[in-house]
Amino acid sequence: MKRRRAAVLAVMVGLSCSVVAPTAVADEGPAWGPCPADVKTETVVLECATIPVPLDHADPGGERIELMVSRLASTNPAKRRGVLMLNPGGPGGSGLAFPDFLASRGMPASVLESYDLIGMDTRGIGHSAPVSCGFTNEQGYLGNIPPYAVDDAAVLAQAESAKRVAEQCAAHDADGRMRHLSTANMARDLDRIRAALGEEKVSFLGYSYGSALGAAYASMFPERSDRIVVDSNIGDTHLDHDGLRRYALGFEETFPDFAKWAAERHAAYGLGRTPEEVRETYFRLAARLDAAPVNGIDGRVFRLATFAGLYGKTKYGLTAQAWQSVSSGGETPRTTAAEAAPADNPWSVFLAVTCNDFDWSGDVRTYQRAVAEDRERYPMYGAASANISPCAFWDAPAEPPVAVDRNGPENVLVLQNRRDPVTPHRGGALLDEKFGDRSRLVSVEGSGHGVYVLGDNACALSTTTDFLVDGQLPAQDTACR
Structure with a gap:
């Protein structure tokens, strides 16, 4: 049978099993109550409820x-205009605590007044009918990016590994839920949640993969979409092989920021006196670890940890520490991508949604050609992100990807950093082009993954807040410097 596959690395955080929680009341809306104990918050108390939807x-x-959905109610009911649904990315990221996360990091008070913030575990995640591929710590599965392939033989070896993972997921899907995990079905779920909340329209704020979900909802339900903000965009309503290959572009475009930072601190870290020397250090360490891992860190983990370290400047110090330790052969510090094997549930959801969204090629030669091309074009990471994944051996999708619909209200704001390791600026430009007159692109002269609230650009913050609160979509595409 023909088979077929960023997300962001934040989904490596483990999730607990479901607990008893409030259930929805059929004709009276959701029955809000306390959230499960594992929904950790910093500054606010959230309410949670469950909403039934069709599996198919x-x-x-x-x-x-x-x-399961969560709610941070409007701080000023007199100014409330509706609900703002949130998605933190993935696919596979739990979003129940996300309203608190954004509030604790400075979500403007005018937005908190204007909306009930609605977080959720989308289908398959956490407390929403979770799925499992049975990944274990011993297995050491590292998720959404295949290993760096040094040659065609390495791609062939990865194909065998990817096939075993696809078969493992199929074997663990005893109840048949995985085939129903797709962006299209998650968008349909959003509309069911809208109806359960008693809203005629909903607004949406999604980051990373959340941009795909927001684009799908705005395309499938244009007249029910109010104000849509998509931040750090993958470029479409789904992640395909071209989207994965753009990870390598993002790495190349963002790495110079880290290299400059490290070069300025050569006296402390010893990674190179110039950005060019830091880049040379990267290649030297990666090649050394390919040949002889240090303390369990091989070339794949080193490259993946460096990729994760480019997500924001707050990660640069730990990334430099890890390089320093690898170089000296000492104990390697824990970094975002090099911690213990990721949680089973997030990676299972990532695979199911990514593989179900698109009909991936099952031809190994296709990936060998792509790896050879990107190894030359993007030498830092191209031979990893172009490599073959379990999606090449997944069952064919039940439906084609959601097409971006440019026929609808002008209500989509596309936010994109100029330098983003996982969703490079090209992704935002692509999605803006597909929406046509419906959208405006805000390009931020910044580095890292995440713009609104998560970044520090005042222009982007004000532009987005004005749109969410007052509906002021910029007259044209905007450059925030």
Whole structure:
């Protein structure tokens, strides 16, 4: 049978099993109550509820699953205009605590007044009918980016590994839920949640993969979408092989920021006196670890940890520490990508959604050619992100990807840093082009993953807040410096 696959590395955080939680009341809206104990918050108290949706939207009267949602109610009901649904990315990231996360990091008070912030575990995640591929710590599966392939033989070896992972996921999917995990079904779920909340329209703020979900909702339900903000964009409503290959572009475009930072601190870290020397250090350490791992850190983990270290300047210090330790053969500090094997549930969801969204090629030669091209074009990471994944051996998708619909209200704001390791600026430009007159692109002269609230650009913060609160979409594409 023909088979077929960023997300962001934040989904490496583990998730606990579901606990008993409030259930939805059919005709009275959700029954809000305390959130499960593992929904950790910093500054606010959230309410949670569950909302039933069809497992298969093509069979609305059939089996149902329950999705858990959270709510941070408007701080000023007199100014409330509706709900703002949130998605932190992934696919595979839990979003129940996300309203608190944004509030604790300075979400403007005018937005907190204007909306109930609605977080959620989308289908398959955490407390929403979770799925599992049975990944274990011993297995050491590292998720959404395949290993760096030094030659065609390495791609062939990865194909065998990817096939085993796809078969493992299929074997663990005893109840058949995985085939229903897709961006299209998650968008349909959003509309069910909208109806359960009693709203005629909903606004949306999504980061990274959340940009794909927001684009899908705005395309499938244009007249029910209010104000849509998509931040750090993958370029479409789904992640395909071209999207994965753009990770290598993002690495190349963002790495100079880290290299400059490290060069300025050569006296402390010894990684190179110039950005060019820091780049040479990267290649030297990667090659050394390919040949002889240090303390369990091989070339794949080193490259992946460096990739994760480019997500924001706050990670630069730990990344430099890790390089320093690898170089000296000492104990390697824990870094975002090099910690213990990632949680089973997030990576299982990432695979299911990514593989179900697109009909991936099963031809190993396709990936060998791509790896050879990107190894030359993007030498730092191209031979990893172009490599073959379990999606090449996944069952064919149930439906084609959601097409971006440019026929609808002008209500989409596209936010994008100029330098982003996982969703480079090209992704934002692509999505803006596909939406046509419906969208405006805000390009930020910044580095890292995440713009609104998560970044520090005042222009982007004000532009987005004005849109969410007052509906002021910029008259044209905007450059924030």
